[in-house]
Amino acid sequence: MLEERFDQAEAESRGLAGLLEGRGFGGGAAVLDLNCRIGRHAIHLARLGYRVVGVDMSPRYIQRAGQLAIEHGVAGDSEFLVADARKVGEALSGRKFDAVINMFTSLGYYDEETDSSILRQCLTLTRSRGIFVLETGFRDAIIRHFQPSGVARPRDFLLLEERKIDLETSRSEADWTFLEKAGDGYRLRAQIHLSHRLYALHELIALFEEAGWRYLTAYRDFELREPSTDGNRLIVVCEAP
Ligand SMILES: C[S@@+](CC[C@H](N)C(=O)[O-])C[C@H]1O[C@@H](n2cnc3c(N)ncnc32)[C@H](O)[C@@H]1O
Structure with a gap:
């Protein structure tokens, strides 16, 4: 199932790159893919010139991400590490990224306090004016x-x-x-x-802001259409102060 979704991530990654470029982060920028699974977005972003680090708690997924990076010729521009998002600040201590991406409903497995802590730790890993792009299921639309x-x-x-x-x-x-x-x-x-x-948009904005991020905007998809309950995905973009 995951391998099938690898190719689908190519178009999403092009959309992501457009969004990053729009915020001043073109190829060469450093991106953290938090909860990257088999690295489907990280690898496509590396192919577009980004320097990526992918983390996931599953050693099996991280091993597969490393193999796929070699197969796609981006092993030199990507790094995959086993790490728990709840301790990501410690795991990547001292590193700084221009952007953090968290794709395909990878937040919300724990309680709100833990989600807030994960966002706060990501802020310590992000340069000033760097951005967080969260792509997730949209509660209002799912309901x-x-x-x-x-x-x-x-x-x-x-x-x-x-x-x-x-x-x-x-x-x-x-x-x-x-x-x-x-x-x-x-x-x-x-x-x-x-x-x-499942989060509503106003709840995600509050969660990010409580963690120290500044909310910028939200979209329905990577064509950057405005949020709507017609589709059941939501992209939230926040900035590090
Ligand atoms: C819905 S998947 C999305 C994966 C990926 N972003 C994608 O689009 O394919 C959620 C991922 O979060 C990972 N995960 C769950 N809890 C985690 C944690 N505490 N730390 C790191 N990874 C975690 C899982 O192993 C899984 O790969």
Whole structure:
């Protein structure tokens, strides 16, 4: 599933580069991809000339990101490290970036205090006037278009998703069941529970500002259209004072 999404990230990364350039950060700028998974945005940004550092807590994803960087000829412009976002300030202590990106709903797995701490630590790693680009699911739109279940068919699997939104906590609680093809049928391969905080735009602005960032603007997508509940993604851009 992740490998399939690697190519999709190319267009998003071009959009990201446009957004960064618009803020004065062209090729050569230093970018931190926080919770980078297999490095799909980091690698495409490195191909566009950015110097990138990707961090993720999963050693397996980081190892794959390193392989993909070699395959795409950007091993010299990219670095991938295993680190916990909750301790990213310590893990990258002394380093400074022009921009931090956090893509594909990678904030909200913990409580708000922890999210705020992650944003505060990122600020210590960002140069003055540097920016944070957060791309995430947009609570208002997700609620508007809510689907309690879904089915996907990655390769030889059936993925069944059952979703709930806890309105008291504004958390999405989802159960994912992976069934793997076996003969004429399927066998149960894995079940996971995913819980994350869904944020509205005003809540994200408050979260960033409380952590010391200055809110600049928000978009619906990398074509830089204004936020709307028609699509269920949200991009928030903040600046380091
Ligand atoms: C929804 S994925 C998004 C990944 C990537 N940005 C992308 O667009 O493909 C969330 C990622 O956050 C990572 N993650 C979750 N908690 C983390 C933490 N505390 N520290 C570092 N990475 C974490 C997961 O391993 C996963 O790769």
